[in-house]
Amino acid sequence: MARGIDHIVHAVHDLDAAAAFYRGLGFTVGGRNVHPREWGTHNRIIQTPDTFIELLALADQSGMVPHAPHYFSFGAFNRDFLEREQGLSMLALKGRGPQDAEEFRSKNIGDFQVYEFEREGDRPDGAPAKFSFALAFAAAPNAPDIAFFTCQHRHPPENFWNADLQKHANGATGVAGAALVAERPERYRGFMEDFVGVEARCMSDGIAFDTPRGAIEMMTPAAFAGRYGVAAPSQDRGPRLAAIRFYLADAAVVQNVPELAGIAGLYEGNAAIIGANDALGAVIVFEPAR
Numbered sequence: 001m002a003r004g005i006d007h008i009v010h011a012v013h014d015l016d017a018a019a020a021f022y023r024g025l026g027f028t029v030g031g032r033n034v035h036p037r038e039w040g041t042h043n044r045i046i047q048t049p050d051t052f053i054e055l056l057a058l059a060d061q062s063g064m065v066p067h068a069p070h071y072f073s074f075g076a077f078n079r080d081f082l083e084r085e086q087g088l089s090m091l092a093l094k095g096r097g098p099q100d101a102e103e104f105r106s107k108n109i110g111d112f113q114v115y116e117f118e119r120e121g122d123r124p125d126g127a128p129a130k131f132s133f134a135l136a137f138a139a140a141p142n143a144p145d146i147a148f149f150t151c152q153h154r155h156p157p158e159n160f161w162n163a164d165l166q167k168h169a170n171g172a173t174g175v176a177g178a179a180l181v182a183e184r185p186e187r188y189r190g191f192m193e194d195f196v197g198v199e200a201r202c203m204s205d206g207i208a209f210d211t212p213r214g215a216i217e218m219m220t221p222a223a224f225a226g227r228y229g230v231a232a233p234s235q236d237r238g239p240r241l242a243a244i245r246f247y248l249a250d251a252a253v254v255q256n257v258p259e260l261a262g263i264a265g266l267y268e269g270n271a272a273i274i275g276a277n278d279a280l281g282a283v284i285v286f287e288p289a290r
Contacts, residue, residue, distance in 0.1 A: 003198075006150070009054045009090035010088055010281075011281075026171070027168050027169075032044055035059075038075065039073075039074050042056075048174045049161075072112045088243075090148075109140070112139075116133070135151055140191045142238045143239045146180070174246070179245065181233065185219060192207070245285040245287055
């Protein structure tokens with residue numbers, strides 16, 4: 001089964017500062033949400049139609065549960081990630097809960113129990129709402145700095161997905177895809193094909209997966225630098241999730257966003273790139289909508 005991108009986690013030290021940064025880029029950022037106590041994290045959400053970016057930071061860690069056999073600790077993973085640096089920490093695809101966990105187990109890419117949780121929040125009109133999810137985790141070999149999982153939304157869709165939150169001053173209309181970097185992308189072909197459910201497409205310096213919701217590309221650091229003009233994050237510990245790509249309906253809209261004013265390339269129909277040093281450890285790419 002082909003799985004599209006559900007969301008990408010951007011782990012940061014200061015959640016409010018991250019929200020302010022994304023607002024400065026012209027995004028609508030949702031309010032603060034508190035995760036289960038055993039995670040010890042909280043987040044803010046940036047929605048596009050059917051895909052979102054999760055800004056995530058540590059909160060009260062006193063109840064955080066560690067990793068254990070067959071248990072992937074969402075909180076412990078992001079705590080350990082943030083001890084090293086900020087950046088893109090997790091890639092989540094559209095999920096089916098227990099069905100994905102069983103498939104991952106049968107393909108030997110994950111043997112974790114499904115994590116089901118519910119949290120409370122508010123709709124944009126202020127009305128209270130409940131949100132429930134089921135997460136199924138997978139584990140790529142020799143890739144300790146990327147968490148892979150699927151996310152099944154078990155609440156009524158209108159409780160989470162909201163058209164008002166998907167309107168952005170910068171004109172962003174969707175997530176075009178995500179870019180990963182690895183010294184030898186071919187080593188991860190089998191895992192990625194099993195996780196994404198799509199056969200790899202070969203690129204000159206890597207592999208790509210055309211999903212129902214965005215393209216997932218894994219390329220060499222040299223290819224990443226050549227394409228985006230900025231350095232990829234360090235692969236000292238293995239592959240990394242490096243960049244988020246957004247579609248813009250009208251590139252002219254971002255001329256009114258001070259943080260994007262004067263970025264070369266965008267107005268000529270090419271991508272505009274904000275490097276990791278300026279984007280809290282992530283690389284953010286704006287592309288004209290196709």
